[in-house]
Every structure is written in structure tokens, then in C-alpha cells.
Amino acid sequence: MRRRTFIAAMPAVTLAPAALAQSNSAPPGGGQGGAPMPASDASPPPVWPEGEARFLRPDVQAGDRPVGASFASRTAAYGLHGAxxxxxxxxxxxxxxxxxxxxxxxxxxxxxxxxxxxxxxxxxxxxxxxxxxxxxxxxxxxxxxxxxxxxxxxxxxxxxxxxxxxxxxxxxxxxxxxxxxxxxxxxxxxxxxxxxxxxxxxxxxxxxxxxxxxxxxxxxxxxxxxxxxxxxxxxxxxxxxxxxxxxxxxxxxxxxxxxxxxxxxxxxxxxxxxxxxxxxxxxxxxxxxxxxxxxxxxxxxxxxxxxxxxxxWVQPHSTDYRGTTVHALGENTQGIATLQMLNMLELFDLKGAGFQSAQSIHLQAEAKRLAYEDRARYYADPRFTDLPVEWLVSKEYAAERAKLIRPDRIAPDVQPGNAPSRGDTTYFSCADDSGxxxxxxxxxxxxxxxxxxxxxxxxxxxxxxxxFSLADGHPNIYAPGKRPFQTIIPGFATRGDQPWMSFGVMGGDMQPQGQTQIILNTVDYGLDIQSAGDAPRWHHEGSSEVMGEDAADLPDTGLLRLETGVPEKTRAELASMGWTIGDPDGGFGRYQCVEHRRDGDARVYAAASEMRADGCALAY
Known part of the structure; x- marks a missing residue:
């Protein structure tokens, strides 16, 4: 798989001139911007002009890693005492x-x-x-x-x-x-x-x-x-x-x-x-x-x-996803959207669909559309309204919603479920020697x-x-002394009675979408924690918004943005299913993770960091 070359948060329209200047203005191996070729038998390396936002050569791909995923940026950091x-x-x-x-x-x-x-x-x-x-x-x-x-x-x-x-x-x-x-x-x-x-x-x-x-x-x-x-x-x-x-x-x-x-x-x-x-x-x-x-x-x-x-101090909600317990905060956050998506996706054979396949991404994005309609309708400060959280994260409700997902094409219209009647961001993870x-x-x-x-x-x-919403009757309507709906959500996963992953993906409405992709990449596709974050991501935008403002100038079914590393065949198949495919815009989140392992009596930590940002992971 071709490794992604775009740098997060760089709009495509901003980058196009640089791309053209470096891929079209000079002959292969030649100077930049029409500069004359120096007298040499060997082609000089291309120059990155000072001030350019990115260096783009479509004909150049990443170096080869002898182990691990071909698209991985590096190996996780390992240590015994902390990370x-x-x-x-x-x-x-x-x-x-x-x-x-x-x-x-x-x-x-x-x-x-x-x-x-x-x-x-x-x-x-x-x-x-x-x-x-x-x-x-x-x-x-x-x-x-x-x-x-x-x-x-x-x-x-x-x-x-x-x-x-x-x-x-x-x-x-x-x-x-x-x-x-x-x-x-x-x-x-x-x-x-x-x-x-x-x-x-x-x-x-x-x-x-x-x-x-x-x-x-x-x-x-x-x-x-x-x-x-x-x-x-x-x-x-x-x-x-x-x-x-x-x-x-x-x-x-x-x-x-x-x-x-x-x-x-x-x-x-x-x-x-x-x-x-x-x-x-x-x-x-x-x-x-x-x-x-x-x-x-x-x-x-x-x-x-x-x-x-x-x-x-609050009690996290949780769900079992193929033997892994995924935890999420409720309160006034969007945390349970991750659980809703996973509950629906558990009913499909994602492993059989294939990593980075159109079928896999289609199912994930459809689960997102369904969960986010509930997010816009129900999520709010529970101190001000009675929220049907247990129903939203139940396996029974997920089974009902999953029936709305068509395996071969996008659903033309999705709506929030009918609840039963009833009375920029930073993320990090760390771990210590005590566990x-x-x-x-x-x-x-x-x-x-x-x-x-x-x-x-x-x-x-x-x-x-x-x-906050300003719509009368909405659970998230503004009120003095009320907490607004929150996009920020930490992630955590356990296995049995042991911690497994302390993780998160930053970035507004990308956070539940990104958390879900990390869980699928590790549980369904067997990627290590660094490769799981380095893998190309998708981001769907255009669902109804909690504040009551629907996305403008987008198709009714929204826009599915794919990172550059998603295979071209996958893009074409998703388009044939009815998805409107958007260019990468940098809105794919930023990820950090610490994983807990056991090697006999020894506790081993592995730490991963986002290749789309400026950070790093260390362990000792």
C-alpha cells in the first residue's frame, strides 16, 4: 500500500500550487521552477523551497520497513516501568x-x-x-x-x-x-x-x-x-x-x-x-x-x-466488542457514539470484508451516520434532562439500527431513533510502574x-x-449554569480484568470516528498500536449537528473524505455505492496510545504517537 504523503491540516486548495510546481514545472530529476539543470551525470535531489507548506512528489513514496505494516511510520516505544x-x-x-x-x-x-x-x-x-x-x-x-x-x-x-x-x-x-x-x-x-x-x-x-x-x-x-x-x-x-x-x-x-x-x-x-x-x-x-x-x-x-x-467522578459506560471491553464517558460528551458505532459494526464481518476495503469503510461510515443522528438529537448535560443513554448503548437498539445499513449502497436518508417514553483539542496517555x-x-x-x-x-x-443549541425543546438548549455538549472524549479498552489500551483521537466530530477505526484496526485487522494509528483514515462530515446547524453546501448523504493512502480501487467502489468522495483536508484527527501487555510476570508498556502531528511517544 502506498504510504500517505499529505501532511495533516493542510487544505488541498492551498497545497495545489506547490504540488504543481514540483511535479510539473521541472523535468524528472530536474531543478525547481524551471531552473536550469546543473552539469552533472547524476540528477540532483529536489529542493524544498523555504516557506513551502509541504513537499509533494507523487512519484516518490516512503522507504521500505523490513518489519511491520508497509505504511507504518515507526515502531511503538517499549518499556517496563512507564510510558x-x-x-x-x-x-x-x-x-x-x-x-x-x-x-x-x-x-x-x-x-x-x-x-x-x-x-x-x-x-x-x-x-x-x-x-x-x-x-x-x-x-x-x-x-x-x-x-x-x-x-x-x-x-x-x-x-x-x-x-x-x-x-x-x-x-x-x-x-x-x-x-x-x-x-x-x-x-x-x-x-x-x-x-x-x-x-x-x-x-x-x-x-x-x-x-x-x-x-x-x-x-x-x-x-x-x-x-x-x-x-x-x-x-x-x-x-x-x-x-x-x-x-x-x-x-x-x-x-x-x-x-x-x-x-x-x-x-x-x-x-x-x-x-x-x-x-x-x-x-x-x-x-x-x-x-x-x-x-x-x-x-x-x-x-x-x-x-x-x-x-x-463519573461511571464510564462500556460495551463488549468481540471480547474487548471499550469504555466511554457519557455526561455531556459524545463518548457513547463510539459505543453505538461498535455495537452496530459487531454485527458485520469486518475482517472478512478486508482491511481498507470499500465494504469495510462503507459499513463504518454508515454506522457513523446512524449514531450521529442520535448524537444530534439526544446528547446533552444529564443534569438538565433525562437522557436515554442505556437504551442508546444497548445491543438491542444496535441490532435495530444495523438493519438500516445496506451492504451494497448508501442509505438515502437516516434519522435518529425513537427513544422509548421515560420520566481543537489535545489528547495524551501515560502509565506508571504501579500499573x-x-x-x-x-x-x-x-x-x-x-x-x-x-x-x-x-x-x-x-x-x-x-x-449549545438554541432550539426550543432540544436537550442541549442553552441555559445559565448548564454544561454545553462536549466533543472531547478519552478512550480506554480492557480485556478481562486487565487494562489494555489507553488511547484517544483528537479532532471535534472525528473523535468517535477515529476511536472506532483504532479499535477495528487492532481487534479486527490485528495491527499493532503504532500501525493502527498510521493507517489511512476516513472522515464523514455532514450529519446533523448538536447545536442545530446542519452542514451547508454538502450532499444530503454528506461527504466522505479519504486520506491519500486509501487504495484507488476502494475509492472507486465507494463512489459506485453512492458516496460523495471528498479530498483530504487534514481533519482526520491526532492519536496517542499506551498499551499494557504481560510477558510472564513482567508488565510491558508500548507507546504510540500520531505521525500527523508534532508529538512523540517514549517509554522506559
């Missing part, structure tokens, strides 16, 4: 250092997440929310934590409707800001599972924020793209000076690849949290600064909203977040409130 896979090498190194110092997997997770708030501000930060699943080796079960903040109590539904556009909350500005849940989630995890002193966990991030770190390719590109939106006229932002000051660098445009980025404001904020714990954020000096800032810009978040917030494993996901939601950075604090607030 971590994150979206940035420095965060992974910091987590491993905490483990080596005697910290728990939870300690390492807090350190990793605090580092990523600096290193990867395009995906996460303490202005966002946090969810986790923890394998507790003492209890021998998966524990769930929901760190999701609520909407401001002083913001009414009437005001939200008045200031929204086309019946949907805006992505930027104070209207979309809800209480950040991350710091309290860290504190709650540490109170139960921490081993090292709380203050020690922030030392790596404080040092990096003060000294600065070079920004890798993907993150630099995302920051610069986000800042374009923050500078755009009439974008709805109450103010953008703080964001541009924090992330703009000297030219106000954002960092270039490899440029050193510093955030002394965030270093001071982390120092206050290190010294004052969660109270520094929710009732102390940080809360007072947040309150003053939103009053200054005319927003609604107040110190009272922050003081009211608490994370919740504890942490699956944690944390996000500011769309892009870098709301565009709002409080005076002198160095982090951006999430725009998670955009996911």
Missing part, C-alpha cells in the same frame, strides 16, 4: 521525568497537560475543559472524571439568542465562554492519585514558559492561522489585543517554525496555581483577574461562576478558543459554549 505519548516531544519528556522521579501516572498527566498549554496553545490550555479515564490498579477498574465547566449564571437564553447569528452561537467572543474546568480536574485527580507535591508538577512548564521553546511546524502553522481570524474585522471579538500580544511574536503574525516562543504571563499564572492550588484559580487572584477582565469587555463570566465549579494508566483529553474547542485572553494571565478562554 507516555503526547502531541509534543518536550511534554513527553517532562512526563517521563516525573515518572522517573517517583510520580504517579496522574502526576505525569498534570505535568504533561500544563506543558502542552504552553507548547500547543492551538489545542488546549487552562482556559478549557478536561476529561479523563484512569485505570486504578488498586480498585482494578476504570474511573471517569468529568471536568466540564458551565455557562455563566448571568447570561440568559434571551441574550444569547439576541446576540447569536443564524440561530447559532458565535465561535469568537464572550458569548461562547464557559467556566474553564481544567485546573479543578487536575486538582481532583491529584487529590486522589497524586504522589509528588502539587507544586513540583508545574516546574517544567514554568521553566519552559520563562526560557521559551522552539515552535514545531504544525503548531506554528495553526497559531498563525488562528491569529488571522483574531485580526479579521467584524469578527465579534470584544478585544483582541491581549491574544495578539500573547501569541503574536514580534511581527504580530505568530511564530515561524523553529522560532522561540515565550509566555511569561502564563509562567506567573502557573506559579500562582503551583503555590495556591485550585483555589488560586477559582476563588483567588486568578478568579479576580478573570472577573475584572470580563466586566471590562462587557462579558458575562464572573468570580461567582468560577467559585461554583467542581469536577465530577496506573491515564487517558486524558483537554481542549479549548474550536481553534485556539474564544480569542479572549484575560489581562496578564497568558491563556485563552474556551469557546465551548458554541455547541
Amino acid at each position: 507516555a505519548g503526547t502531541a509534543h516531544p518536550l511534554a513527553t519528556q517532562a512526563g517521563i521525568a516525573i515518572l522517573r522521579a517517583g510520580g504517579s501516572a496522574v502526576d505525569a498527566a498534570i505535568t504533561i497537560n500544563s506543558c502542552l498549554g504552553l507548547l500547543e496553545p492551538t489545542a488546549n490550555g487552562i482556559g478549557g475543559d478536561c476529561y479523563a479515564m484512569v485505570w486504578d490498579p488498586a480498585e482494578r477498574k476504570v474511573m471517569g472524571l468529568a471536568g466540564s465547566g458551565a455557562s455563566p449564571m448571568g447570561l440568559s437564553l434571551a441574550t444569547v439568542r439576541e446576540r447569536s447569528r443564524n440561530g447559532v452561537l458565535p465561535a469568537l467572543g464572550a458569548l461562547s465562554v464557559s467556566v474553564p474546568g481544567t485546573v479543578d480536574a487536575w486538582w481532583t485527580l491529584h487529590q486522589r492519585y497524586g504522589k509528588l507535591p502539587w507544586r513540583d508538577l508545574f516546574a517544567p512548564a514554568i521553566a519552559m514558559a520563562t526560557e521559551g521553546t522552539p515552535v514545531p511546524d504544525m503548531i506554528a502553522w495553526y497559531i498563525r492561522r488562528s491569529l488571522i481570524g483574531f485580526r479579521r474585522p467584524n469578527n465579534g471579538l470584544e478585544e483582541s489585543e491581549n491574544a495578539l500580544k500573547t501569541y503574536g511574536m514580534a511581527d504580530g503574525q505568530g511564530p515561524q517554525t523553529g522560532q522561540v516562543f515565550r509566555n511569561p504571563d502564563l509562567a506567573r499564572t502557573y506559579q500562582m496555581i503551583a503555590e495556591g492550588g485550585r483555589d488560586a484559580f477559582y476563588t483567588g487572584p486568578i478568579a479576580r483577574t478573570i472577573d475584572a477582565y470580563f466586566r471590562r469587555i462587557g462579558g458575562w463570566l464572573r468570580a461567582e461562576d468560577l467559585a461554583r465549579h467542581r469536577s465530577d 496506573m494508566m491515564v487517558s486524558l483529553i483537554q481542549s479549548n474547542f474550536r481553534g485556539m478558543g474564544s480569542g479572549l485572553v484575560a489581562d496578564g494571565l497568558g491563556f485563552m478562554f474556551q469557546d465551548r459554549g458554541q455547541l
Whole structure:
């Protein structure tokens, strides 16, 4: 199979000129852009012009791996005592250092997440929310934590409707800001599972924020793209000076690849949290600064909203998929969509259909369409409405829904099931020497977040409130003090009474689709955890949305995007089934995983990281 060559998150329309310049403008083996050939018997290697977004040569494929999958980027990292896979090498190194110092997997997770708030501000930060699943080796079960903040109590539904556009909350500005849940989630995890002193966990991030770190390719590109939106006229932002000051660098445009980025404001904020714990954020000096800032810009978040917030320990839902138990968080997340998809797909012979075959992808995408109609209809904050979760994740309901999947063509129309009557994101995984494993996901939601950075604090607030619905009678309709629907979901899988995989796939509505593909790649197709993530992915878009806004300018059956590595025969067969095939756009998620194995009496960890991003996995 030809290995994928496109780099995630690079739109095809943006990349086309570079592709043409390098594949058509010069003769085979020749210079770039019509440059004369040097006098030499050997053709010189093509040059990657400085500033190009990607280097594309359709006639060049990946080197050959002597073992493993032909499309795999590398081998998983193996170790006996601990492991971590994150979206940035420095965060992974910091987590491993905490483990080596005697910290728990939870300690390492807090350190990793605090580092990523600096290193990867395009995906996460303490202005966002946090969810986790923890394998507790003492209890021998998966524990769930929901760190999701609520909407401001002083913001009414009437005001939200008045200031929204086309019946949907805006992505930027104070209207979309809800209480950040991350710091309290860290504190709650540490109170139960921490081993090292709380203050020690922030030392790596404080040092990096003060000294600065070079920004890798993907993150630099995302920051610069986000800042374009923050500078755009009439974008709805109450103010953008703080964001541009924090992330703009000297030219106000954002960092270039490899440029050193510093955030002394965030270093001071982390120092206050290190010294004052969660109270520094929710009732102390940080809360007072947040309150003053939103009053200054005319927003609604107040110190009272922050003081009211608490994370919740929750019971994960689960389903058996061919002998593997897959766990998911319910609450106000889309986690159970993964379980719904797997329950339907278990009724089909995916192994017999064949890896990367049209039949396999067709069945997966149809299961997604059915599950996501339920997602748009039912998923919401269970504290405000009675949700039929047990029915949605039941095998009986899956059997009914699976009957709607046609094996040879796409169903023309799918609707949510009728419930019975009744009263940008970062993901990482780490594990320690005790057997504890942490699956944690944390996000500011769309892009870098709301565009709002409080005076002198160095982090951006999430725009998670955009996911509220404004439709009367919808379970996810906006209300003061209510938690919005969440896309962020950690993943976990067990086998028997043993943990197996702590994993996740970042990326909005891609997350259940990506989690499902990882489970199928490992369980049905036998891929190792690194190859399972490197395998070409599909992403279907165009299902009904939770906030009530249907996708515009798409066919009624949506758009099925396929990564470049999907075989051409598969593409053609899917099109003949009725699928509208879309070009790859980078929206295929980013994956991290730690796997637990046994070799006799020895515990062995394997760690994998996403080849579509800037991260790495390490073990020791």
C-alpha cells in the first residue's frame, strides 16, 4: 500500500500550487521552477523551497520497513516501568521525568497537560475543559472524571439568542465562554492519585514558559492561522489585543517554525496555581483577574461562576466488542457514539470484508451516520434532562439500527431513533510502574478558543459554549449554569480484568470516528498500536449537528473524505455505492496510545504517537 504523503491540516486548495510546481514545472530529476539543470551525470535531489507548506512528489513514496505494516511510520516505544505519548516531544519528556522521579501516572498527566498549554496553545490550555479515564490498579477498574465547566449564571437564553447569528452561537467572543474546568480536574485527580507535591508538577512548564521553546511546524502553522481570524474585522471579538500580544511574536503574525516562543504571563499564572492550588484559580487572584477582565469587555463570566465549579467522578459506560471491553464517558460528551458505532459494526464481518476495503469503510461510515443522528438529537448535560443513554448503548437498539445499513449502497436518508417514553483539542496517555494508566483529553474547542485572553494571565478562554443549541425543546438548549455538549472524549479498552489500551483521537466530530477505526484496526485487522494509528483514515462530515446547524453546501448523504493512502480501487467502489468522495483536508484527527501487555510476570508498556502531528511517544 502506498504510504500517505499529505501532511495533516493542510487544505488541498492551498497545497495545489506547490504540488504543481514540483511535479510539473521541472523535468524528472530536474531543478525547481524551471531552473536550469546543473552539469552533472547524476540528477540532483529536489529542493524544498523555504516557506513551502509541504513537499509533494507523487512519484516518490516512503522507504521500505523490513518489519511491520508497509505504511507504518515507526515502531511503538517499549518499556517496563512507564510510558507516555503526547502531541509534543518536550511534554513527553517532562512526563517521563516525573515518572522517573517517583510520580504517579496522574502526576505525569498534570505535568504533561500544563506543558502542552504552553507548547500547543492551538489545542488546549487552562482556559478549557478536561476529561479523563484512569485505570486504578488498586480498585482494578476504570474511573471517569468529568471536568466540564458551565455557562455563566448571568447570561440568559434571551441574550444569547439576541446576540447569536443564524440561530447559532458565535465561535469568537464572550458569548461562547464557559467556566474553564481544567485546573479543578487536575486538582481532583491529584487529590486522589497524586504522589509528588502539587507544586513540583508545574516546574517544567514554568521553566519552559520563562526560557521559551522552539515552535514545531504544525503548531506554528495553526497559531498563525488562528491569529488571522483574531485580526479579521467584524469578527465579534470584544478585544483582541491581549491574544495578539500573547501569541503574536514580534511581527504580530505568530511564530515561524523553529522560532522561540515565550509566555511569561502564563509562567506567573502557573506559579500562582503551583503555590495556591485550585483555589488560586477559582476563588483567588486568578478568579479576580478573570472577573475584572470580563466586566471590562462587557462579558458575562464572573468570580461567582468560577467559585461554583467542581469536577465530577463519573461511571464510564462500556460495551463488549468481540471480547474487548471499550469504555466511554457519557455526561455531556459524545463518548457513547463510539459505543453505538461498535455495537452496530459487531454485527458485520469486518475482517472478512478486508482491511481498507470499500465494504469495510462503507459499513463504518454508515454506522457513523446512524449514531450521529442520535448524537444530534439526544446528547446533552444529564443534569438538565433525562437522557436515554442505556437504551442508546444497548445491543438491542444496535441490532435495530444495523438493519438500516445496506451492504451494497448508501442509505438515502437516516434519522435518529425513537427513544422509548421515560420520566481543537489535545489528547495524551501515560502509565506508571504501579500499573496506573491515564487517558486524558483537554481542549479549548474550536481553534485556539474564544480569542479572549484575560489581562496578564497568558491563556485563552474556551469557546465551548458554541455547541449549545438554541432550539426550543432540544436537550442541549442553552441555559445559565448548564454544561454545553462536549466533543472531547478519552478512550480506554480492557480485556478481562486487565487494562489494555489507553488511547484517544483528537479532532471535534472525528473523535468517535477515529476511536472506532483504532479499535477495528487492532481487534479486527490485528495491527499493532503504532500501525493502527498510521493507517489511512476516513472522515464523514455532514450529519446533523448538536447545536442545530446542519452542514451547508454538502450532499444530503454528506461527504466522505479519504486520506491519500486509501487504495484507488476502494475509492472507486465507494463512489459506485453512492458516496460523495471528498479530498483530504487534514481533519482526520491526532492519536496517542499506551498499551499494557504481560510477558510472564513482567508488565510491558508500548507507546504510540500520531505521525500527523508534532508529538512523540517514549517509554522506559
